[in-house]
Amino acid sequence: MRIVNPYRLGLFGGLGVLTAVVIGTAIGELSTILTYVGVALFLALGLDPVVQWFETRRVPRPLAITIVMVAVLLAFVGVVFAIVPTIVSQTTDLVNNLASYLQSVTAKQFVDNLQSLVPKNVFNVQSGLNTVVDFLTDPKNIVTIGGGVLAVGVAISNGLAGTLIVLILTLYFMASLNSMKHGLYQLVQKSSRTEFARIADAISASVGRYVIGQVALALLNGILSFIVLSIAHAQLPAFFAFIAFIGALIPLVGTVSAAAVIVLAQVALLPLSPATWIALAIWYLVYMQVEAYVLAPRVMRRAVKVPGVLVIIAALVGGTLLGVLGALIAVPVAAAILLIVREVIIPRQNER
Numbered sequence: 001m002r003i004v005n006p007y008r009l010g011l012f013g014g015l016g017v018l019t020a021v022v023i024g025t026a027i028g029e030l031s032t033i034l035t036y037v038g039v040a041l042f043l044a045l046g047l048d049p050v051v052q053w054f055e056t057r058r059v060p061r062p063l064a065i066t067i068v069m070v071a072v073l074l075a076f077v078g079v080v081f082a083i084v085p086t087i088v089s090q091t092t093d094l095v096n097n098l099a100s101y102l103q104s105v106t107a108k109q110f111v112d113n114l115q116s117l118v119p120k121n122v123f124n125v126q127s128g129l130n131t132v133v134d135f136l137t138d139p140k141n142i143v144t145i146g147g148g149v150l151a152v153g154v155a156i157s158n159g160l161a162g163t164l165i166v167l168i169l170t171l172y173f174m175a176s177l178n179s180m181k182h183g184l185y186q187l188v189q190k191s192s193r194t195e196f197a198r199i200a201d202a203i204s205a206s207v208g209r210y211v212i213g214q215v216a217l218a219l220l221n222g223i224l225s226f227i228v229l230s231i232a233h234a235q236l237p238a239f240f241a242f243i244a245f246i247g248a249l250i251p252l253v254g255t256v257s258a259a260a261v262i263v264l265a266q267v268a269l270l271p272l273s274p275a276t277w278i279a280l281a282i283w284y285l286v287y288m289q290v291e292a293y294v295l296a297p298r299v300m301r302r303a304v305k306v307p308g309v310l311v312i313i314a315a316l317v318g319g320t321l322l323g324v325l326g327a328l329i330a331v332p333v334a335a336a337i338l339l340i341v342r343e344v345i346i347p348r349q350n351e352r
Helices: 007-030 031-054 061-102 105-115 125-137 139-175 177-186 189-232 237-248 254-269 272-305 306-350
Strands: none
Touching: 007 031, 031 061, 031 139, 031 177, 031 306, 061 139, 125 139, 139 177, 177 189, 177 272, 189 237, 189 254, 189 272, 189 306, 237 254, 254 306
16 A cells, blocks of 8 residues: 555544543543443343332332332431441440550460460560550551541542442433433334344343342341351451442352451451351351352342353453452343344354
8 A cells, every 4th residue: 555645644643542542541530430320320220120010010110210219228328327337336446445455464365375376586476566556555646547547437438429429320320211222222223123122121131130139149148147247246247247248249259258358357356266267257158158059040040041151251351350340240241242142143143
């Protein structure tokens, strides 16, 4: 190919690269907003089957949406008021009693046992403990500790604000879901519009069933975790039950990761209660087996009809690319791809 004007070619090439860089930078800056939109759309698709259930009982769609969103908001407010004060009070008690605990006789016995495992010339456990106690009791470090607490408070406030934004977006998406689908269908040529609408409806219904099933599994995990943690006299049972609930929302790796965090945290918070660690470890091992081989397969088989191997691959790929959001939507996306392959590509191949 003969280049007539190299300058013009280079200019347009540079402008193309610059445009791509600007678009990539804009997407990076808008990543938080895009995450909110993605989660809200995902939740809207998940709550839509509940709205349709009300519609089948002759409840008008606006009223059905109102009922569902009020129930979601009440659940959110209930979780906040039930968990946050408990977490704050228990964490405050833990911090207030930390210095006195570190200076207690029980702690000294624990330090002596720990020192027997490590040569004193390598690491002096008592000296390290005294450094920690001095730091916690020194008035000069109040600003540092307070700054860390303030940073945690700001992070919690940002999380609550983000959750509120997601709930508001979910309300708007649910109210306009049918019009959004209709507008999307209009972009497809008329001859293929009916088939496209059928497949799109099947995909959205699959996503809805998956969301409901995954949330049900997460609620079960959180409730059982709170009961077991309370029975075992573990530290911060409400907080770690919430961690179990959040972790269970992530397919496959979420429950395992949350269980590991909970058990290791109890080891750190209750160093002299090995019975608590062992009991929690056994409980989560048993529960993970039941969830992996009994509960989760039924949810996946009924909701999205995705083979187990593809579930694992999809969750790993989605988590690597988009983090938690990617892990959440990976399985429905895999189900959508399989549905398209089964309903569109394979029939076309069979016609040839």
